[in-house]
Amino acid sequence: MVENRPMTTFISHSVLIIGVALIVFPIWIMLVASSHDALRLTQVPLPLLPGDQFWENIKLLFSSKTFGAPIHLSLLNSLAMAMMISLGKISISVISAFAIVYFKFRFRMFFFWMIFVTLMLPVEVRILPTYEVVASLGMLDSYLGLSVPLIASATATFMFRQTFLTISDELMEASRIDGASPMRFFFDVVIPMSRTNIAALFVILFIYGWNQYLWPLLITTDPDMYTVVMSIKQMLESGESEPMWHMIMLTALFAMLPPVLVVVFMQKIFVKGLTDSEK
Amino acid sequence: MSTINMQQLKKSYEDTQVIHGIDIDIVDGEFIVLVGPSGCGKSTLLRMVAGLESISDGEVKIDDKVVNKLEPKDRGIAMVFQNYALYPHMTVYQNMAYGLKLMKLPKEEIVQRVQEVAELLQIEQFLERRPSNLSGGQRQRVAMGRAIVRKPKVFLFDEPLSNLDAKLRVQMRMQIKTLQRNLGVTTLYVTHDQVEAMTMADRLVVLKDGIAAQIGTPMEIYDDPHNQFVAGFIGSPAMNFIDCTISDEVIDIGGQKMPRPTDVTQRGSVVLGIRPEHFINTADQPAIQGQVDMIEKVGASVFLYVKCDHIEELIVIQREGHSQVQIGELVPINPNLNKLYFFDKNTQQRLY
């Protein structure tokens, strides 16, 4: 349907422009705020154009310990948690989907539904018992404690199941005749053929892991284990003093960078995977 | 040197039995075609030999060794699938080398073997391509190549040509046959296409509902079908089947009479079978007449679909290509009396 009415074009463009502005404006404010000094941000009107304090602020942020954990440490914590969650989720769900699709074992459907049921149990719902378990395993204030309870993923398992169902049985049989064991088939055929799905899922899960807030808040008490998302919140509540808006905005900027980088970098792999047209 | 023996081979899924006790002995280097309508169990039987399907009862022997419990890779077989089943993420070279790599052959030998087979099949120039960048015929050859590099004792084909266009199919048919003869590898080949079956097979196994309806060379089966199913399945267009009654003097077809060949000893109500190519085109003393209902020209010959009184089905008659018969014309129906087949009405077994 190709319509060429100026009014429609005008309206649809306005909607799009407003939408973009809604998203871009806060980011712009963040950039602007992170380039002024603390004093300027307490005066009205708030600046709408970037200042000249950007590098100074970066130096200050990375050198000070006044905001809980040093920023590079909390960035590292976030990165470790996000990577462990996304890679953990992918490896576990890819292998369980493989089991469900390619093996006929007793209670196969039972396990399938068990996985399904966990969809209804995100960490927020089971937070107290999970805390109890993690605490008694001595995993408080550790990377394992941060990531393991979030790793099981029904969604990813289902997604891989769907992908595997599109791989023809003949391929499995051909590889059996070629002498491949099930695990060889898994690594030599199934995984390479699911590359693009894995990449897509990695992006989604990385961002999911990176943005975790409630769970890290609950199980970390040592400031050295704080994630960057938590740090922002901590900085907002830093006692009696005024919030340091320039530092907070700069931290937020750094907190946004890794997900952006992941999306930009993985997008290339998507497109490559899509244009290669393998299936 | 490889033989295959199947003894009382049976297969059941839960409570439905799909293969009902098949016995076939295949000698070394033979090209056996399993043919039958879709759903008759051809693929199942082939896959039981391959080891992709478990065997419910009976035995499969390759080279006199029972292989019932062996993994496919240990049976010395190679298989070509209907949709080729090439690994889409590997190049043609990798596709062909994959099995050899898993056999842990030395690298030089793998390279050499793949190169040799690629030359044999004229696919050297595609070795670095992915299957998605090949045409159907080329993929087909790669799939064959992957089977040949394994140097198997037995080739198994499951309808390998059914995804190709008609012309390519005829070419590949000949290529496969030639290749098989040169390599001398015992072959089991599944198809539902009776022309493919007739042209390629040393011996045919006509399957019906999981039973071997007849086993024999193509000409044996064409000349001497054991039952109505085989007679109707082999030959194109199919044999005409007409209900008739044989008395002492005549064969009575819906009130019209035909002389009884003296050596037909059966009497009573039977099914008469006549192949379209077994009618004589003479004007004198037509046994029966019929009106042409439809004409099918295929160049070298013409098939007349003729409607006769009191006979339900149209009778198909082959004439030479330039026949000027028109629709609606009355034509004589003169079967070659030496080429009549009679089948029992109930058991469908051949009577004469």
Ligand SMILES: Nc1ncnc2c1ncn2[C@@H]1O[C@H](COP(=O)(O)OP(=O)(O)O)[C@@H](O)[C@H]1O
């Ligand atoms: N996994 C299965 N479970 C139940 N029935 C099956 C299964 N596979 C095949 N069949 C049945 O076995 C019969 C033979 O199938 P198949 O060997 O594929 O026939 P074809 O001669 O067309 O290759 C069919 O009736 C089919 O429905």
Ligand SMILES: [Mg+2]
């Ligand atoms: Mg089949």
